[in-house]
Amino acid sequence: MAHLSDENLERARRLVAVYPEPRSALIPLCHLAQAQDGWLTPEAMEDVAALVGVTPAEVHGTATFYDMLHTEPVGRHVVAVCTNVACMLAGAYELLEHAQERLGVHAGQTTDDGEFTLEEAECLAGCDTAPCVQVNHRFFGPLDAASFDQLVEDLRTGVLAGQVPRHGVLCRVERTVGLLAHEADDSGVGAGEGSAP
């Protein structure tokens, strides 16, 4: 799959509508496209461009500025090992070295089976659990070689599937409520009138 599905196009239009100006939805729409395909495909970027009223080149140029947006395919699990100073002081480089051996790839590479992409990350704000790791932006730590191996095993066997959705899926809670930004239709959806759970 490459272009946004009909269902995701509908989601995308709802996201555009919550902002006073459509372009503000550019990054949320890139996340939506990544949730669909695991990475930002050129076709999805064309769709995003059309939805927010810019050129595909502008979407690409914006997306490549941000670490979380991948314009090349990545594994189902993106394993990000933080090596910034707080984690470094707790043995992060030793952990990264172990991760490279365990997964058989260098940081920045993806395993042949497409399961894992290993990344060396900047500070993830998990310094109280250093050395910390994120898998698809879910936190784990503090980790040592043994607990890292267990984590990889649990990811492979699907034990953690509920906690760690596949790469690209970020926020699984959708906005279900009305807004004021676009009251042009005077629907005035607001307090108590939304379809909140």
Place this chain on the structure above:
Amino acid sequence: MITGAPPIVTGRMAYADAHTLERYLATGGYEGLRRAIALGPDAVREQVDKASLLGRGGAGFPAGRKWSMLRKADVSYLVVNGDESEPATFKDHLLVERDPHQVVEGAIIAAFALGVSQAFIFCRGEFALGLERLQQACNDAYAYGALGTGILGSSFSLDLVVHPGAGAYICGEETALLESLEGKRGFPRIKPPYFPAAIGLYGAPTVVNNIETVSNLPWIVVNGGEAFAALGAGSSTGTRLFALSGRVERPGWYELEMSKTTFRDLVYDPSLGGGIRDGGELKAFIPGGVSAPWFGPDQIDLGLDQDAVARAGSMLGSGSVVVMDDTTCAVRAAWRITRFFARESCGQCTPCREGSGWIEKMMRRIEEGNGREADLDLLMDACDNIAPGVSWPPQQTTICVLGPSIPSSVASGIRMFRDEFLLHVKEGGCPMRAAR
């Protein structure tokens, strides 16, 4: 809390379900908003002025003064900055995951006081669980009647959008954050105007407040600005959420009364940091995020006080304290911090873009044993080109403060541990390697 001050932003952390509306309401949630609506916007602003609440993002600018600068206009915005990325800082991470309703309520109170009807919470994209909990809190707040049209029966209406970032340190800079929220690359804007209160989101007047700053508002409105200002001392009022990491026994978050608590308390108190890991010796510490110059053990008795830390030549910054011990290589620590800045420089300004890269390469070659004695002067010269004088607070040659933050760790390392740098050159490598 070791001084007996009440917890202001972490009062609910003991509950595993603190993020739910049910728990929030059962523990006084949305009472601040009810009180605020009863008081009216002017009285809320007055309480925040009385509290002397300093912004908790890093710059420490008085929140009340920031609010008072908002240009009167038909359309204005509130943006809550949760793009926490300063290395070693993890307080906003805690607040969005564990008490998202407090963030939402704080944002609503701020918007009410400012007369704003559209607000955004810009949450760091890497906080996947935090984003889910914030969005759920936002959905629940609408259903409860705390957001939307006619909030809690009043004539005040507000829409709140939870906006995910996508991974870029620079977006914590408030004008870069606004660019990013407009769907662009996170390039900081040229100053002046210095404050988005004049020209902000979509060119409209905008207030940008940190997550922790707005998290204080429900308590301030319920208990009064004077009660908040009675805690701490001088300009450092209230409590603050400190993030402790590095070579300590008990890294973690600690809400502490400002000014009345010292760095020694934070690092050594058994209920806080619990001392240096494995009984080691304190070598140095970073008092407020990696942009801050380092302190040696001689500064450990300083209070956690914005002015006191500034007078001593550094900053309390984002409230994150990194402890280095006798097993820590100063060259390696400074190199790793520099590499961060080199990666995260947005590339607009030459001194920052080029300087960070060159300094990182020189630092790495010293650490790897290929350095020369002359590199130390060369490094200081490069620092001087980014922030002339290499003093604190730094001189600025760039659009934003990322550039002048680069010399902090390098200059601290060279000035405090020159012998260690020279030993790397002399021995052709890191003398601490075996200790790791």
